[in-house]
Amino acid sequence: MIKVVINAERCKGCSLCIHFCPKGSLSMGDLLNTKGYQYVIFTDGGECTGCAACGKLCPDLAINVYRE
Amino acid sequence: MTVKSRAKKVLCERPKSRMDVDSPLCPGCQHGVIGRILCEVIDELEIQGKTICIAGVGCHAMTLFTTNIDFVQALHGRAPGVGTGVKRAVGREKIVFTVQGDGDLASIGIGDVIHAANRGEKLTIIFCNNSAYGTTGGQMAPTTLLGQVTTTTPDGRRYEDAGFPVHIAELMATFPGVAYSARCALTSLANYNKTKKAVKTAFKKQMDGIGLGIVEILSACPPALKLSPTKAVEWMENYMMAEYPLGEFKNVDTVTPKYILKGEGA
Amino acid sequence: MGKKVLISGNEAIGYGAIYAGCTHYFGYPITPQNEVIEFFAREFPKIGRTFVQADSEVSSINMVCGAAAAGVRVMTSTASTAFSLMQEGLSAIAAMEVPCVIVDVQRGGPGAGSTQHAQMDYFLATRGSHGDYCNIVLAPFSVQEAFELTQLAFHLADKYRHPVLMLTDGIMGQMMESVDLRTLEFEPLPAKDWAATGSAERNSKRNFLHNSPGILGFLTGDTYKSNMERYYDKYNEMKNAEVRYQLKDVEDAEVIIISYGSTARVASRAQYEARLMGIKVGMIRPITLWPFPAEVIKGYGEKAKSVIVVEDSMGQMVEDVRYAVMGKAEVHFVGFLDRHLPTSSGMILPEAVLNRIKAVI
Numbered sequence: 001m002i003k004v005v006i007n008a009e010r011c012k013g014c015s016l017c018i019h020f021c022p023k024g025s026l027s028m029g030d031l032l033n034t035k036g037y038q039y040v041i042f043t044d045g046g047e048c049t050g051c052a053a054c055g056k057l058c059p060d061l062a063i064n065v066y067r068e
Numbered sequence: 069m070t071v072k073s074r075a076k077k078v079l080c081e082r083p084k085s086r087m088d089v090d091s092p093l094c095p096g097c098q099h100g101v102i103g104r105i106l107c108e109v110i111d112e113l114e115i116q117g118k119t120i121c122i123a124g125v126g127c128h129a130m131t132l133f134t135t136n137i138d139f140v141q142a143l144h145g146r147a148p149g150v151g152t153g154v155k156r157a158v159g160r161e162k163i164v165f166t167v168q169g170d171g172d173l174a175s176i177g178i179g180d181v182i183h184a185a186n187r188g189e190k191l192t193i194i195f196c197n198n199s200a201y202g203t204t205g206g207q208m209a210p211t212t213l214l215g216q217v218t219t220t221t222p223d224g225r226r227y228e229d230a231g232f233p234v235h236i237a238e239l240m241a242t243f244p245g246v247a248y249s250a251r252c253a254l255t256s257l258a259n260y261n262k263t264k265k266a267v268k269t270a271f272k273k274q275m276d277g278i279g280l281g282i283v284e285i286l287s288a289c290p291p292a293l294k295l296s297p298t299k300a301v302e303w304m305e306n307y308m309m310a311e312y313p314l315g316e317f318k319n320v321d322t323v324t325p326k327y328i329l330k331g332e333g334a
Numbered sequence: 335m336g337k338k339v340l341i342s343g344n345e346a347i348g349y350g351a352i353y354a355g356c357t358h359y360f361g362y363p364i365t366p367q368n369e370v371i372e373f374f375a376r377e378f379p380k381i382g383r384t385f386v387q388a389d390s391e392v393s394s395i396n397m398v399c400g401a402a403a404a405g406v407r408v409m410t411s412t413a414s415t416a417f418s419l420m421q422e423g424l425s426a427i428a429a430m431e432v433p434c435v436i437v438d439v440q441r442g443g444p445g446a447g448s449t450q451h452a453q454m455d456y457f458l459a460t461r462g463s464h465g466d467y468c469n470i471v472l473a474p475f476s477v478q479e480a481f482e483l484t485q486l487a488f489h490l491a492d493k494y495r496h497p498v499l500m501l502t503d504g505i506m507g508q509m510m511e512s513v514d515l516r517t518l519e520f521e522p523l524p525a526k527d528w529a530a531t532g533s534a535e536r537n538s539k540r541n542f543l544h545n546s547p548g549i550l551g552f553l554t555g556d557t558y559k560s561n562m563e564r565y566y567d568k569y570n571e572m573k574n575a576e577v578r579y580q581l582k583d584v585e586d587a588e589v590i591i592i593s594y595g596s597t598a599r600v601a602s603r604a605q606y607e608a609r610l611m612g613i614k615v616g617m618i619r620p621i622t623l624w625p626f627p628a629e630v631i632k633g634y635g636e637k638a639k640s641v642i643v644v645e646d647s648m649g650q651m652v653e654d655v656r657y658a659v660m661g662k663a664e665v666h667f668v669g670f671l672d673r674h675l676p677t678s679s680g681m682i683l684p685e686a687v688l689n690r691i692k693a694v695i
Contacts, residue, residue, distance in 0.1 A: 003076070014096035014290075014297040020257060037095070053257035055080030059100025060091045065080040117534020122400070125545065132541060138530040140403045140542040143426050146396035149388070153400025153408070154530065156384050157358060162532050180396070183389035 002050040003066045004042040010062035011039035017054035017063060023047040026054060083107035085116040087136050093127060094202075096297020098254045098287035102167070102196055103131045105260070109268045110137070113275070119163040120154055122147045124177070126203045127289075128169040128196045142166075145177025148184035151191045160277055165192035170209035171201045174234045178210075181240075185280050188245020188323050192270045193282040195236055199308060200292035210234040213311050218292065233311055237284040241317035244325065247279030249318040253286035255305045259314070269319070279323040286312060336516030343506040346477045346513055347437055348373030350484025351409055353517050356435070358384045358408040360397035362416065365449040366504035367439035370411040391416040395423030395436075402432035403542045405529025407488050411437035414455050415446050421463035424497055428467040428565075429544035433491035433498075435484070436469075440503040440595075448678030451504030452670070453597060456650035459501050460624040466562065468569050470498045470576065471623040473594040477511035482518060483621070489520040490576060494568055495528075501623060503646070505596035505681075577629075578621035583609060584634045587616030589694055590663075592631060592655055593644040594620050597682055601644040604687035615691055623651070628658035635663040640694055642666045644687055646673070666694055 004025070011033065017040055018026045025044035033039050040063075042048075055063040082088060086107035091100045110116050120138045123129035124147050132139045142150040147166035155164040173181050173195050184191060200218050201207040207220040211233055215224040237251040248270050252263035263285055270281030286308050288300035295303055341349065347370055351359070359374040371387065378385040388394040394410045401408040412420060417438045427434060440455050442448030459471045470490055474480040480502060487498040533539045547556040556564075582605065584590060593601035598619045608615045618634060620627050635641045635655070641663050643652040652667045659665060668690050673680030 002079070010090060012095035016096055016297050016301065019298040019301060050079050051257060052080035053260075056104070056257065056260050057101055057254065059093060059095075059097055059104075061082050061086065061100070061104055063080070064078075064082070067077040067079055068075070117537075118532035120404075120530050120532060132543075136533065136539050138533050138540045138542075140400060140530050141426075141430070141544055142396060142399070143422055143544070146392070146423070149393040149396030150400035150403075152386070152388075152393075153358070153360065153397035153402070154404045155400075156386065156397070157401040157404035157406045157408070158531060179389060180393055183393065187386075 001068055002048045003068055004044065004048065004054065005064045005066070006040055006042060007062040008033045008039040009035070010060045011037060012060055013038040013040065014059065015040070017058055020053040020057045022051065022053065023049065083111045085110045085136050087134050089134060091134055092130055094291055096288065096290045096300065097127065098198070099127050099130060099196060101254050101260070102194065102285055102287060103134050105264045105267055106131065106167070106194065107135060108264060109271060113268065113271055115163050118161060119165065120158065121165055121167065122151045122154065123167045124172045126169040126172050128167045128172065131167050145172050145175070146180055147172065148177065148180040148189070148191065148193065152184055152187070152189050155189060155191055160190070163192070163271065163274055165194060165271070167194045167196065169196050169202070170198065170211045174210040174236055185240050185243040185246045185282070188279045190274045190277060191280055192274050193280065194267065195282060195284040196287050197236070197284050197312065198287050198289035198292065200289055202289040202292045206292035206294070213307055235312065237282065237317050240282045245279050245323055246282065246318055247273040247320050247323060248281035250316045251284040251286070251312055251314050253304060253309060253314055254288070255301055255309070266316070278321060336514050338512055338514055340510055340512050341477060342369060342508055342510050343477045343480045343502055344369035344439065344508070345373050346481040347411065347484050347500065348377060349513070349515060350481045351435070351488070352377065352381070353515065354407065354485040354488035356407040356409055356488060358401045358406050359410065360386045360388050360394045360401070360408070361410045362388050362391050362394050362412065364413045364416045366441055366451070366507045367411050367413050367437065369507065370437065370439070391419040392423065395420040398434045399423060399427050399430065399432065402427065402434040403430065403530045405526040405531060407492070409435035409437065411439065413439045414441045414443050414452070417455060417458065424469065425463035425465050425467065426544040427497045428462070428469070429465070430542050431495045432542065433495050435487045435491055435498050435500065437500040437502065439507045440501065442678055449504070450678045451596060451646065453503060453595060453646040454650070455501065456623065456645070456647065459499050460626070467565060468624050470494070470496060470572060471501055472498065473501045473621060473623050474506065475595050475598045475619065477509065478513050480506065481513050481515070485518045486520070489523070492523050492526070494572060496568070501595065503596055509596070573625040576622060577625045577627050579627040579630055580619040580621060581630070582617040582619070584616035584618065586614050587634065587638045588614045588640065589691055590634050590638045590641045591615060591617045591644060591687070592620070592641055593617070594623060594651065597644050597646050600682055600684050601687050604684040604691060607684065607688055608691045613691060613695055626654050626658070628654070631655055631658045632660070632662070635659040638663065640664045640666070642668060642687070642690055642694060644668045644682060646670055646682055666690060
């Protein structure tokens with residue numbers, strides 16, 4: 001199973017991960033981090049293939065992806 | 069108390085040579101992705117301890133803060149010259165690369181990069197093309213598209229007085245001393261992978277002592293374009309890639325002259 | 335005992351660099367220092383050292399910066415108008431605190447001016463480029479001294495991790511004199527273990543920056559202020575330890591001549607002839623233009639009450655002399671307008687200086 005771990009404090013809410021995700025497994029959350037950015041959350045319902053487009057194209061390297 | 073961790077395969081993690089620090093860049097700035105690619109390549113080639121990065125002043129230089137390698141700052145546009153000085157001093161065993169933006173490389177530094185190419189310096193040049201001057205607030209760059217609105221082309225760039233978009237990757241490919249010249253983009257995972265492959269190839273041209281390698285990477289600067297990061301990437305796909313075709317413009321394994329004069333006179 | 339050769343001032347600089355262990359030269363041709371770059375082009379490859387003809391002086395100084403950061407002994411040479419091109423680079427090198435040697439073989443200005451001698455770069459050399467910093471400036475007046483001061487230049491550059499300028503001129507460059515070639519001994523210096531050579535050896539990264547701390551964001555505990563304080567502690571050390579000058583017949587002098595470089599040869603001749611006539615004239619020849627020998631000029635100037643600055647310009651070093659004596663001596667000037675011809679070949683001849691000495695006395 002794929003684990004997408006988001007570092008909320010590093011996220012700047014740019015939404016590029018949402019744009020690049022081919023499965024729609026990410027969306028903007030409702031909360032702000034301590035820097036005032038709205039951060040992304042992993043809302044996957046099993047579609048995630050672990051392509052890691054989100055992690056690789058995150059400019060802040062705020063996303064790690066693992067297969068367990 | 070020990071926690072037994074389940075065996076896990078890393079599909080994506082911070083590269084070893086990338087420091088565990090916040091990025092100082094704007095939200096959605098793809099210089100951060102270029103920085104990541106550089107670190108992944110440096111790790112895979114196992115050259116972290118013997119690599120020196122040269123960057124000028126501009127957002128492209130932020131790699132200095134996030135990459136755990138020696139760094140020498142250059143003046144605006146002069147990274148190829150500083151890189152030449154370092155490389156000629158450290159020799160074949162160490163790897164020297166530059167990271168440059170549009171103003172740095174294609175405007176003030178265009179003479180410097182042309183001559184480094186002409187000398188076939190064993191350098192690797194990473195050229196970040198985001199078609200504007202990001203650091204200073206979004207002015208026109210030599211790579212700005214015709215009709216593109218910037219703070220110094222408020223009615224859109226006109227070729228009659230501001231010239232045409234400059235094509236660096238094609239230009240570099242015309243020099244005999246250049247072993248590799250390619251243009252890539254960061255508009256999809258597939259293109260990310262191609263960019264990484266091109267960067268690795270460019271580094272290898274230096275490691276194998278062949279010649280200069282340059283990779284031009286189309287990357288988005290949301291503030292300069294005054295678009296959201298997602299819209300900026302779409303703008304790149306629709307407009308920048310139409311002006312600047314992707315691909316390899318030169319890839320050779322030897323640099324050889326056509327002739328060398330011998331004998332009297334010259 | 336070294337070898338004795340008959341060479342030009344320009345070539346002496348090349349020899350000095352070789353004897354100092356300089357391994358990298360990056361330069362660009364410009365009159366009247368073409369013999370310098372040609373010397374390196376010819377001799378460096380023979381001994382396995384690196385010579386690169388750069389595409390401009392702007393490129394040259396940036397290449398020098400890179401090689402200096404990588405820890406090698408490196409130099410470039412140029413002349414006046416192209417020395418101006420190097421200013422941004424020099425300021426960055428000083429900010430970055432890496433060592434190098436730059437030679438300015440002065441020619442006439444402003445602009446491209448004349449291709450022959452002049453001494454119009456004094457302000458540029460001693461005040462440095464933009465930003466608050468100072469170059470160490472050495473001014474030889476003989477071919478032997480050019481050879482020796484080049485070696486000293488590399489030593490001082492490494493000692494302080496700072497750019498050192500050699501200021502000569504077209505006459506110094508072309509004139510030929512006998513030189514005793516030998517390696518000068520200096521105090522031993524620590525190895526350059528601060529250089530940018532790749533982080534593996536020490537497991538940590540090094541940054542060589544010319545932006546002040548804070549501009550590019552987070553970094554060390556330094557601030558803009560602490561940086562400037564650190565630079566100026568260094569410059570004050572230089573001022574205390576590195577002033578060099580030559581004195582001649584100053585103890586009983588009623589007039590002191592102050593001159594540097596090739597003009598000092600002329601002034602020296604005039605001083606000698608004046609003494610033969612019984613005039614009590616002495617001479618102070620600054621060898622370091624920065625740090626300037628202000629104290630010694632003040633001391634003897636006040637005593638003599640009259641100084642004559644001989645300088646092939648419209649008046650640059652004379653201002654430092656005026657400042658040094660602080661009104662306690664009359665300051666006279668023999669300069670560009672006293673040359674013997676109005677063309678670029680005009681020179682200040684001993685006669686012009688002698689006439690001024692007589693007028694002042």
